[in-house]
Amino acid sequence: MICSLLLFLAYSTLASATTYFLTVFAPNTEIDGALLNAAAQGFYAGLSGPATYCPQGFTCPDTQTSLVYAGLTAMAVEVPGGQAIYVAASGQIAYTPAHSSYEPAGSLTGGWFNKTIVSDCDPAHEVLDFLPVDGSSSGGIKLCPQVEEYMAGTGASFRLYAGTAAFNLTGCIDAVGLTLHGVAEDFGCWQYT
Template sequence: MKHFVVSALATLASATTYRLTVFAPGTVIDGADVEAATNGFYLGLLEPSTYCPSKVGTCPPVQGTLVYEGMSGMAVEVPGGQQIYVDSSGMVKYTQAHSSYVPQGAFITGWFNKTVVSSCEPAVHVVDFLAADGMGSGGILLCRDVQSFMDGTGASYQLFVQTAQLDASSCVPAIGLLQHESAAQYGAWQYT
């Protein structure tokens, strides 16, 4: 099957929230849910890692990992939100609650909408990444090198984008991330 790609810039903010799955036809990761935990994104988790202090009153029910359109941020209720970024190693991460700290050298933009056109399948709209640094960093990868602190959680792959520093030998390339619209305004109070 041949795929053709048409790109468009993603909007930076949206009130609509989305759950993410992997679009990688013909691979073991195709259709896998993407869940947030320990400030990263993983496949294989039953649910995201969240926190809600008792003093806030009614906490939103966890709806899975929800993001705003174009990976512009986490769909959380915590004041200040949680921004999504790509660190220099290529790891897709999000900021701690109550902090806007993003490490030096991290990419905070580069997500874009892409339409995949096939000669035998309907068009598919995904989110992909291309850094604006002129170095050609980009493309979605799911890598098996999950940190040891995630042992026992079920995490099987971690979300990365290709960078010069990333050894992608244990990674599976994906065409992009599918965004599934959610009726929930927030996925959780905050993701941890």
């Protein structure tokens, strides 16, 4: 049986949770359901957990995943000033270091929207997708196997990207979107490294 998918845009927020972990929604691909974790200011599939820091005397929750706020606006952290999430001009979905609001020139914030996937075979599925707010006609979510050399040995197999006007990698897998899974914790750590 062949299933057909219909896409419906939804501008409502997801359930009542305030923090979420991310998985990839890309049916019939090797990355479908892959958990995304934060490390080195990026999001990767294949990591056994996020790269975090919690200072002595501060108790971090026992989470094995990276937590973000709804709409992919920021990392769910306790560090003063937080850690904002942005899309670099190259398409890399990244987050700011602790104690810094620096985002490289050409970075985009916003552009994230909820959409509902309706299928003949499966229940409706809510995902988060990306359309740049810079007026370009690019967009979408991509997972690319071009992982930086400094991530060697970590298990990272794909890095998360968004389609931007300057995105130029090949061999990437287009995802339908990101699934946000609500959790009870208010934050995942002091900071993601």
